[in-house]
Amino acid sequence: MLAFKLLLAPVLVGLVSLIGRRWGPAVSGWLVGLPLTSGPIALFLALDHGTTFAALAAQGIMLGLISVACFCLAYSWTSLRLNWLGSLLLSWCAFFVVTFVLEQFSLPLIIAFIGVIATLAISLQLFPRKHVESDLPPKLRGEVLLRMVTAAAFVLTLTGIAGLLGPQLSGLLTPFPIYATILGAFTHHFQGTEAASRLLRGVLIGTFTFAVFFLIIAATLAREGIVLAFSLAALAALLLHGCSLWFVKKYVDVR
DSSP states (O other): OHHHHHHHHHHHHHHHHHHHHHHOHHHHHHHHTSOTTHHHHHHHHHHHHOHHHHHHHHHHHHHTHHHHHHHHHHHHHHTTTSOHHHHHHHHHHHHHHHHHHHHTOOOOHHHHHHHHHHHHHHHHHTSOOOOOOOOOOOOOTTHHHHHHHHHHHHHHHHHHHHHHHOHHHHHHHTTOOHHHHHHHHHHHHHHOHHHHHHHHHHHHHHHHHHHHHHHHHHHHHHHHOHHHHHHHHHHHHHHHHHHHHHHHHHHSOOO
């Protein structure tokens, strides 16, 4: 299990990074919208803490997408005036403040899902339209390796402390935008604010799939078991994500 945790997330992140280099930041962000780490974390929670705990955590993970939307929106706007570090710090603050607020509420599953979908849709409409680019530095080698190492550390840390945090807070923190953080900061620094905004817009489009995946997990895991719940969620996610790629290509400048 430990070897699986160490290898799965970094390999997935490495593949996403390489595909993103070929097809551009919007497609890279769209791929990050898949539950590449959160899905395996939910599986580990079910195996380590039981299906009831994991189902509750899955609802928290889904609700945590509201925090992710606030992160992406905050980064896109602050990047118009600040460098990548300033934008990142303020966007993290937005994520944690919204997460703290969400932790105070316990919502029915369907209400939480509707709230997440509405937040994602509104956030996409609020992205800035104008970007002023400055001189960009040369690209840095080793970026893909850095992403992979960070992904492994994140999975190990969150699964290790899940029992202390409880299912809802574990779930809310699971979608912490570690991939969007790394991709967004590097893209902002080396490709400019417009490319970073396209990437984060792609992330939000991809997270509609994320929301559906965890809606199915939260609704079926405790009743139907691990195999059926994750199979249904994965099938729905693949079908929806394939359709959303058309949306990315039509409404986002992928390059």
